[in-house]
Structures are given as C-alpha cells and as structure tokens.
Amino acid sequence: MAYETPVATTAPDAPRDGAPGPGAAARRTKRPGSGHRLGPTDRLAVIAMVVVPTVLVIGLVWLPAVASVVLSFTSWNGIGPLEADDWIGLENYRNVTTNYPPFWPAVQNNLLWLAFTFLVPTLLGILLAVLLDKELKGSRIYQTALYLPVVLSLALVGFIWQLIYSRDQGLLNEVLGTQVDWYGDQSVNIWAVLVASAWRHTGYIMLIYLAGLKGVDGSLREAAAMDGSGEVSTFFRVVLPVMRPINLVVLVIVVIESLRAFDIVWVVNRGTNGLELIATLVTQNVVGEASRIGFGSALATFMLIISSVFIALYLRVVMKEER
Amino acid sequence: MSRPLTSAEHLARLVPGSVLATRAATRRSFLRATALTGAAVATPALLAGCGGDSGGGGGGGVSFGSNEIGDIVAEQRQAMAAGFTEASGTAVELNEVDHNTFQENINTYLQGNPDDVFSWFAGDRMRFFADQGLIGDVSSIYPIQGIAESFQEAATGNDGNQYFVPQAYYPWAVFYRKSVFAERGYAVPATYDELVALCQRMQADSLIPIAFGDADGWPAMGTFDMLNMRINGFDFHIELMQGEASWDSPEVRSVFDTWRELLPYHQPDALGRTWQEAAQTLQQRTSGMYVLGTFINEQFPDDEDDLDFFTFPEIDPAIGADAIDAPIDGFCMAADPSDEEAALAFLEYLASPEAAAAAGTTGLPIIPANSEADTSKLSALQQKSVELVSQAKSIAQFLDRDTRPDVASTVILPSLQEFIRNPDGVDSLVKDIESQARSIFEQG
Numbered sequence: 001m002a003y004e005t006p007v008a009t010t011a012p013d014a015p016r017d018g019a020p021g022p023g024a025a026a027r028r029t030k031r032p033g034s035g036h037r038l039g040p041t042d043r044l045a046v047i048a049m050v051v052v053p054t055v056l057v058i059g060l061v062w063l064p065a066v067a068s069v070v071l072s073f074t075s076w077n078g079i080g081p082l083e084a085d086d087w088i089g090l091e092n093y094r095n096v097t098t099n100y101p102p103f104w105p106a107v108q109n110n111l112l113w114l115a116f117t118f119l120v121p122t123l124l125g126i127l128l129a130v131l132l133d134k135e136l137k138g139s140r141i142y143q144t145a146l147y148l149p150v151v152l153s154l155a156l157v158g159f160i161w162q163l164i165y166s167r168d169q170g171l172l173n174e175v176l177g178t179q180v181d182w183y184g185d186q187s188v189n190i191w192a193v194l195v196a197s198a199w200r201h202t203g204y205i206m207l208i209y210l211a212g213l214k215g216v217d218g219s220l221r222e223a224a225a226m227d228g229s230g231e232v233s234t235f236f237r238v239v240l241p242v243m244r245p246i247n248l249v250v251l252v253i254v255v256i257e258s259l260r261a262f263d264i265v266w267v268v269n270r271g272t273n274g275l276e277l278i279a280t281l282v283t284q285n286v287v288g289e290a291s292r293i294g295f296g297s298a299l300a301t302f303m304l305i306i307s308s309v310f311i312a313l314y315l316r317v318v319m320k321e322e323r
Numbered sequence: 324m325s326r327p328l329t330s331a332e333h334l335a336r337l338v339p340g341s342v343l344a345t346r347a348a349t350r351r352s353f354l355r356a357t358a359l360t361g362a363a364v365a366t367p368a369l370l371a372g373c374g375g376d377s378g379g380g381g382g383g384g385v386s387f388g389s390n391e392i393g394d395i396v397a398e399q400r401q402a403m404a405a406g407f408t409e410a411s412g413t414a415v416e417l418n419e420v421d422h423n424t425f426q427e428n429i430n431t432y433l434q435g436n437p438d439d440v441f442s443w444f445a446g447d448r449m450r451f452f453a454d455q456g457l458i459g460d461v462s463s464i465y466p467i468q469g470i471a472e473s474f475q476e477a478a479t480g481n482d483g484n485q486y487f488v489p490q491a492y493y494p495w496a497v498f499y500r501k502s503v504f505a506e507r508g509y510a511v512p513a514t515y516d517e518l519v520a521l522c523q524r525m526q527a528d529s530l531i532p533i534a535f536g537d538a539d540g541w542p543a544m545g546t547f548d549m550l551n552m553r554i555n556g557f558d559f560h561i562e563l564m565q566g567e568a569s570w571d572s573p574e575v576r577s578v579f580d581t582w583r584e585l586l587p588y589h590q591p592d593a594l595g596r597t598w599q600e601a602a603q604t605l606q607q608r609t610s611g612m613y614v615l616g617t618f619i620n621e622q623f624p625d626d627e628d629d630l631d632f633f634t635f636p637e638i639d640p641a642i643g644a645d646a647i648d649a650p651i652d653g654f655c656m657a658a659d660p661s662d663e664e665a666a667l668a669f670l671e672y673l674a675s676p677e678a679a680a681a682a683g684t685t686g687l688p689i690i691p692a693n694s695e696a697d698t699s700k701l702s703a704l705q706q707k708s709v710e711l712v713s714q715a716k717s718i719a720q721f722l723d724r725d726t727r728p729d730v731a732s733t734v735i736l737p738s739l740q741e742f743i744r745n746p747d748g749v750d751s752l753v754k755d756i757e758s759q760a761r762s763i764f765e766q767g
Contacts, residue, residue, distance in 0.1 A: 075766040078430045079455045088766065095762050101755055102737055167595050168604070184538065184595020186744060269538045273594050273740045284733050287427050292729045292763070 065304060072297035092298035103299070106276035109190060110306070113197075113277070114258035121198035122254050125205025130235065132206070133213040147207055149200040158267030161196040186274030193275060197264050201257060205250055212246035213239070248317065255310045259303065278303045384414035385662065385669045388438030390425035399682035399689060400442075406681030407672045413665050433457040439660035440669050445477035445651035446720030447564070448728060449487045452655075453480035459656035459663070460484045464671045469695035473718045477651055487655050488670045489692035490678070493617040494649040494708050495545050495721070496632035503530075503608055504631075515553075515581075515638040521611075522588035531610035532588040536601030537743060540736040543593075544722035546614050547739060548648050550578045553638040557646040557717035564726035566764035571757035579742060579749045581638065586746055593743055616650070617690075617708050630704060634711060645716040650724055651692060727763065734759040 038046065072093070074086040096103050128146060132139050149157060164171045165182035173179060182192040216239055224234040240247070262279040265271045271280025278299060285296030387404055391397040397419055404415040418438055425432070425442075432441075433452060443449055443458075452458045462484040465475060470489060478487035503509070507528060512518040522532035537543045552560050555574045562568035563575070590601060590610060602622035604610040613619065614635065620627045637644040654673050660666040672678055679691035683700050690705050690712075691698070698709055712718065723731035738756045742749065 079434065079457065091766075095759075099758055099762055101741075101759075165595075166600065167592050168600055179592075181592035181595040184592050189595070269594070270540065272540055272737045273744065285729070288429070288728065288732070291430060292733065294766075 068297045069301050069304070071294055072301045074294040074297075076293045078291045078293045086294070088294070092295050095295065096298050096302070102272070102276040102281055105274070106271075106278045106281050107302070109275070109277050110259065110261070112190065113194065113261050114255065116194050117198070117201060117258045118251075118254050120194075121201035122205050122250060124198075125202045126209050126250075128202065128206045129209035129213055132210055143207075143210070147203040150203045150207070152200065154197070154200065154263035155267050157196055157200050158193075158264040161192075161199075161264075162268070165192055165196075183268050184273065189268070189274050193264055193268060197261065205253070208250060208253070209243075209246065212243050216242055248314075252314055255307075255314075259307055259310075278306075384416055385440055385660075385665045386416045386418060386438040387669070388425070388432075388441035389417060389419045390422045390442045392419040392421050395685060395687050398685045399687070402681045402684050403673060403678045406678060407669055410672065410677065411668060413668065415669065433658075437657040439657050439662065439666040440654050440673075441657070443487065443653065443655045444720070444724055445474075445487050445489055445653060446724040447726060448724050449478070449655060450480050451727070453482070453484075453486040457658055458486050459658050459660060459666075461486060461488060461656050461667060461670055464488070464667050467671065467674050467693075469676065469693040470674055471692075471694060471713075473715075474651060474692050477718065477720060478653070487653055488674045489651045489653040490673055491653070491689035492649045492651040492692055492708075492712065493690060494647055494711050494715075495549070495614065495616045496634050496647070496711060497636075498605065498613045498615055498619050498630060498632045499611060500605065500608060500629050501631045502629050503611060509611070511633045512636045513644075514636050518636045519584075519588075522585075525611040526588065530608075531590045531604060532612060533585070533590065534601040534604045534610035534613040535589040535593040536596035536598045537593045537740060538595055538597045540732075540740060541723060542598045542601075542615065543739040543743060544731070544735065545616070545648060546582065547578065548719060548722050549614060549635040550581055550638070551575075552646040552648075552717075552719065553635060553642060553644060554578055554581060556642045557719065560646070560719055561725065564722070566726075566730075566760060569757050570760060571753045575753055576749060579746075579753070582742070583746045583749070586743070594740055616648075617704060620702075620704055627702065627704060632704075632707065632711075634715075643716075645714070647711065647715045647718060648721045649712050649715070649718045650721045651718075653692065730760050730763050734763070 073089060074082060075088050075091070076082055076086050132143055136142070152160070162170075162183070167173060167179065167181045167184065170182070172182065180188065183189050220238055220242065221234055224238045229237065260279060261277055262271075262283070265275045265277055265280055266283070269275055271277055271284065282296050282299045282303065285292045285299060387400075389397065389400045391400060400419075401417060404417050407413065408415050416438075429452075434457065443452075449458070465478075465485045467475075467488070474489045475485065478485045478489055480486045499509075504511070507524075509521060509524065510517075512521050525532040535542070535546075548560065551563070551574075554577055555563075559568060559574055563570065568574070590596070590604065593601070598615065599622060601610075602613060602615065602619050605613045605619075606622050606626075617632075620630060623630050634644055634647060654670055656663075656666050656670060674693055676691070676693050676696035679689060679693060679696035682689045683697075688700050688705065690701065690708050694713070698706060701709065719725055722735065726735070734756060738752055742752055
C-alpha cells in the first residue's frame with residue numbers, strides 16, 4: 001500500500017515496452033489525480049490550508065505543552081534566562097507527590113468532579129432533553145429557564161451560590177434553620193460546589209441533547225411504535241444508538257469540563273480547604289510574583305497526563321468509527 | 324472599593340471586577356459598590372490607557388504605572404501626578420492598570436518595558452525584584468526628610484541600597500465599637516490575661532468575642548503575625564519569614580498553642596466566611612472585637628466614628644507589645660528608566676508632604692508615611708493609626724510581604740486554614756510547613 005505511488009508504478013512500466021500497452025494506459029487513467037491536476041493556485045491554496053493550521057497548532061499548542069514539560073524539570077522562577085543550576089531533575093515531581101499536601105486531595109477532587117458531572121448533571125440533562133422534546137405546553141419557558149445558568153460565567157455562578165450557601169446570611173441555612181458552613185466545612189464544601197456547577201452544567205447538556213433529538217428522523221420512532229415498541233425501549237434501542245455522535249460529544253464535554261473545572265472553586269476560596277483542584281494549584285503556583293514556574297509546570301504535566309488518557313480513549317473510539 | 328492587601332487577595336481578583344464588587348458587598352454596602360463598579364465601567368477611556376508596554380514617557384516626561392483604577396486610590400494618584408506636573412513642569416503619563424492584572428503580570432511587566440515609576444509594596448515583595456535586578460536603585464534620594472528610619476528600612480534591599488519610596492500605610496490592630504464597650508463597661512485589655520477575661524465576659528453577654536473570617540486565607544496571617552510578634556518578638560518574626568528560623572520549632576509551636584487557647588473565643592466556622600461577612604458581625608454588634616487592618620472601615624460606611632482599635636495586647640512582658648503589622652504602599656523605579664533624573668524627582672515628590680496634600684484634595688486622605696505631612700484632615704481613625712505606628716518600635720509588613728510570596732500563598736495560607744480546621748494537629752502541621760518551606764527556600 002505504501003508503495004502505490006505514481007512514481008513507483010510507472011517507473012518499471014513505461015520504458016520497458018517501447019509503446020505502453022492498453023492495460024498500462026487504463027491503469028494510468030484510473031490513477032487518482034492524474035485526470036484533473038491541480039493548478040498552481042489551487043496547489044498553493046492546499047499547501048496554505050495544511051501548513052498554516054499545522055504551524056498554528058504546533059506553535060500555540062504543542063510547543064507550549066512541551067515547554068511546560070521541560071520547565072517541570074527546572075526551578076525557574078520566570079525571570080531571566082534558564083541557567084544550568086536551574087535544572088533539578090525530578091525534584092519537582094518528588095515534591096509534588098510527597099511534599100505538597102494539597103496535591104492528592106486535588107487529584108481526588110478532579111476525579112470526583114468527573115464522576116459526579118457524568119452521573120448527575122449529564123444524565124439529568126439527557127432526561128430533561130427527552131422530556132422537553134415532547135413539546136409540552138410552555139416547553140420554551142422551561143427550556144429558557146433551564147438554559148439560563150449556562151449563559152452565566154462560572155464565576156458569577158459561584159457568587160450566586162455564595163448568597164445561598166453563606167453560613168450567616170445565606171438562604172439555605174435560613175430556610176433549613178441550620179448553621180451548616182457550606183463553603184467552609186471540608187466534609188460538605190466539595191458537594192456544595194458540585195451542586196452549584198451541576199446547576200449550570202445540566203442546562204448545557206440538555207441543550208446539546210435537545211438539538212440532537214430534534215435531528216432524529218421521526219419515521220424511525222413511528223416504525224418502532226408500529227412494531228410495538230414502548231416509549232422507553234424506543235429510546236434505548238432506537239434513539240440512543242442513532243444519537244451516538246451526540247453521545248460522544250457529550251462525553252468529551254463532560255471530561256473537558258471536569259478537568260478544567262476552576263472558576264467556581266476559585267471564587268469560593270481560591271481552591272483551598274477541601275476545594276483543591278489541579279488547575280487551581282497550577283494557578284496558585286504559576287500566576288503572580290515570585291512564581292514557582294517549575295513546580296507549577298510539574299503540576300500541569302500531571303494534568304496533561306490525565307487529559308491525554310481521555311484524549312487517547314476518545315481518539316480510539318472515533319478512529320474505530322471511521323474505519 | 325476595598326484595597327487589596329495581599330497577594331492572596333490579588334489572586335482572588337481573577338474574578339471579574341464586577342463580580343467581586345458585588346461579592347464583597349454586603350447588604351449595606353451593596354449599592355455603594357455597585358455605584359463604584361458602574362463608575363469604573365463608565366470610564367473606558369481610562370481602561371484604554373492600560374498595558375505595561377507603554378513605558379518610556381519620552382520628551383523628558385515620566386511614565387507612571389499605577390495598579391489602581393476607578394477607585395479613590397486611583398483618584399489620589401491622579402491628583403498627585405497633576406501636583407507634580409504643576410510643581411516641576413515635568414509631564415507625567417499615567418498608565419492605570421487594574422490591580423489584579425497588574426499583580427499577575429508583574430513579572431512580564433518588569434522584564435518588558437515597565438513605566439519609569441510604578442506602584443509597589445515595601446518589604447520582601449520589593450526585595451525579591453531588587454535581587455533580580457528588575458527595579459532601579461533609588462538610594463540617591465535617601466535620606467528623605469520626614470521618612471522615619473523604620474520606613475527607610477522597609478525600603479532597603481538586601482544589598483543595603485534603597486529600591487522603594489514609601490507613601491502610605493495601614494496598620495493592623497484589634498477593632499471594636501466604642502458604644503458597645505461603653506454600654507457594657509468593657510475596658511481595653513493590655514495583657515493576654517485581660518484579653519481572655521474580656522472574651523469570657525463577652526461570651527457571658529452572648530457576644531462572639533472575636534469576629535473571624537478566613538475564606539480568603541490571608542486574614543489568619545494577621546492573627547498569626549500578632550501572636551508571633553507578641554510571643555517571640557519582631558526579630559524572630561523576621562528570621563522565620565526569611566527562612567532562617569524553623570517552623571518546626573518550640574517558638575512556632577507556642578504560637579499555635581496560644582492560638583488554640585484563643586480559638587474558642589473566635590467566631591466558629593471561619594473558613595467559609597469572608598472578612599467582609601465577619602466585619603459585618605462587628606458592625607451589627609453581634610461580635611465584640613476583630614483583628615484586622617484599618618480597611619475594616621469600609622464596612623462601616625455610616626458609623627465609622629464609633630469604630631476604634633487597640634494594639635494587640637502584650638503576652639510576654641519581656642517582649643512587650645510594640646511591634647505591629649503596618650503594610651506600606653509606595654513606588655519603585657524601573658531598572659532602566661527613560662529619564663532617570665525626572666523619575667527620581669517624581670519619586671521624591673511622591674514621598675513628600677506635598678503629595679500627601681494633593682491626595683487629600685480628593686476628600687479621602689492617605690495615611691502619609693511622611694511624618695511632616697499635614698495630618699489635620701485625617702479622620703479620627705486615621706489619626707489614631709498615625710499615633711499607633713509612630714509609637715511602634717518595630718513595624719512588620721505582614722506575613723505575605725515579609726516572606727517569599729510563593730511560600731506565603733502556596734504553603735502558609737493553606738496550612739493556617741488547616742490549623743483552624745484541626746487545631747490539634749499542630750505537630751504534623753509545623754513539620755509539613757517546614758519541609759515545604761525548606762524545599763522552596765533551598766531552590767530559590
């Protein structure tokens with residue numbers, strides 16, 4: 001397969017017989033591209049279309065990522081050039097894993113975030129989308145109400161929930177008559193924040209799914225109904241498989257949203273006291289004065305590794321699909 | 324709006340200004356904050372002047388980078404810039420940048436093309452950049468008339484030269500309501516025992532003795548500083564901050580032990596509460612005292628007159644109570660200013676009584692670092708701050724300004740929160756702090 005280039009096939013063929021036989025001619029016309037060659041302008045356009053995005057992706061994504069990994073082996077503070085004695089090998093990784101108490105809670109919280117986001121808001125969003133797809137009375141209003149939180153930035157969501165969760169002046173304690181320190185008590189604050197983030201995420205998933213459901217061919221459902229399939233089994237056996245691309249997109253969104261979870265926790269207490277996330281630890285170490293760029297890069301590398309696992313899984317599924 | 328005090332708080336300002344303003348706002352100050360935010364939004368012309376790349380005033384002028392925009396401090400700086408131009412004829416090109424943006428970009432700002440003169444903080448946060456050669460030596464204008472020796476010291480880098488010009492400060496103390504103390508017959512405590520006795524009386528009167536909110540992490544640093552300087556003295560504070568003394572030491576343990584004794588008198592569940600919410604309890608007379616900086620007055624918009632403070636009481640008579648936290652704000656010069664002479668003249672002006680007078684024209688004066696400045700226009704609270712600082716023998720800058728910023732924000736801040744959550748785990752806590760701090764000090 002790799003040798004089926006035009007050069008490889010024509011070279012032994014043409015010069016041996018003085019006049020090429022009909023078979024050779026037929027083969028030549030079948031060759032892709034030889035019939036309508038690209039003009040120089042088109043060729044340039046194709047090259048530009050390939051080269052420009054490649055350069056951008058390499059320059060803006062891959063180089064910084066690699067640089068970040070490289071910096072994780074240094075004690076660079078972000079000022080001046082890298083010097084020889086900045087190289088400290090695996091020291092940062094050793095410190096991150098053994099001499100940095102917030103790290104393991106952060107990993108745990110990120111994974112919890114992932115599991116929770118998948119189990120609660122995603123499934124709830126799908127359920128709501130299915131219900132709204134039924135064209136209930138006032139479905140527009142429900143749709144708008146449920147989607148509204150998505151328009152708000154997570155930082156604003158954090159603030160809104162602060163009014164609800166505040167221990168002394170908050171709505172929730174007022175209504176329940178309790179004195180729970182929702183944002184301060186380590187045993188509840190991560191759940192409090194997860195609920196706030198789910199409040200926003202549900203509407204997002206709902207909208208994506210709703211759009212997908214609208215795209216499902218109505219005749220499929222009719223056919224299923226004719227065959228005596230009930231609502232539930234139609235959904236699981238017909239609609240859900242048809243929506244496979246949407247399901248994949250939703251899955252990817254869940255993973256991305258969970259790994260980059262940051263803003264809401266940052267608003268609450270900047271990712272300390274039980275709300276540690278890898279992203280907040282990276283920011284704490286890298287942003288601002290006297291930065292621990294090397295240490296923060298080591299943390300970021302952990303994040304890169306975790307994301308890579310999911311990216312690899314996703315690519316595997318997508319590639320399989322294409323084949 | 325609130326004046327950010329610590330790097331931790333600046334980090335917190337990653338949040339859009341509008342959100343933060345409302346977040347900081349409590350029922351009372353909500354409208355005020357909204358109005359101020361509105362004002363900030365309504366002045367896009369100022370925002371357009373942002374960006375640290377506009378340095379190099381050119382034409383003999385001075386470019387002036389300010390980390391305040393759209394608030395009273397920004398107005399004060401505008402007035403001072405105008406005052407200098409009037410007095411010297413040198414034009415000042417003011418580049419105002421949002422506080423939080425300025426803070427986060429300070430590294431790139433200083434390595435790029437910084438303004439000739441820019442706002443910064445005294446103490447270690449200045450020394451760090453002085454060590455890196457990123458800010459200019461201004462020792463030629465020292466000594467400055469009216470600038471006390473303690474202030475000059477806070478402006479001095481590790482090499483003995485000055486790199487900073489102090490302008491204003493705000494001390495930390497124990498705040499209370501005069502009317503509450505008068506009504507209940509409380510007396511200002513002078514010793515630790517009196518403080519504990521007062522706390523017990525307040526509890527009996529069903530008041531929260533000491534208001535406390537540490538959601539942001541830095542307010543607890545103020546309490547730690549106070550206890551540390553009362554128990555171990557100012558010199559130990561500096562040694563500890565500089566990494567010369569160990570966190571895993573009997574001295575630090577005794578600070579935490581004393582704190583543990585006081586914690587039952589603190590407002591419970593502090594970790595979920597912002598300092599503004601805690602200040603509100605003092606405002607609403609449900610708590611009796613609050614250890615904080617003078618910026619607490621912004622939570623008392625209508626009755627600041629009732630607010631008073633005393634310095635944290637003496638714990639060890641051999642140490643006394645004459646060391647305080649009073650962070651100093653001021654200005655630095657770029658390492659390579661376009662017109663050094665003009666920049667130095669401007670810096671000298673900024674530290675002068677004239678600059679303080681110019682700032683006073685905005686209606687809210689600064690607490691001037693210059694002892695010769697006219698203090699007659701200061702509020703009673705500010706007057707008292709001046710008195711407190713002038714009587715103090717040693718002035719610390721605050722934990723996160725006296726130690727490396729990375730140690731403060733990534734190690735100490737979460738550790739103090741951990742202590743508040745679990746006051747009985749001091750043994751492993753101090754070991755953890757020391758081992759982390761060591762790893763940072765050794766690398767840097």
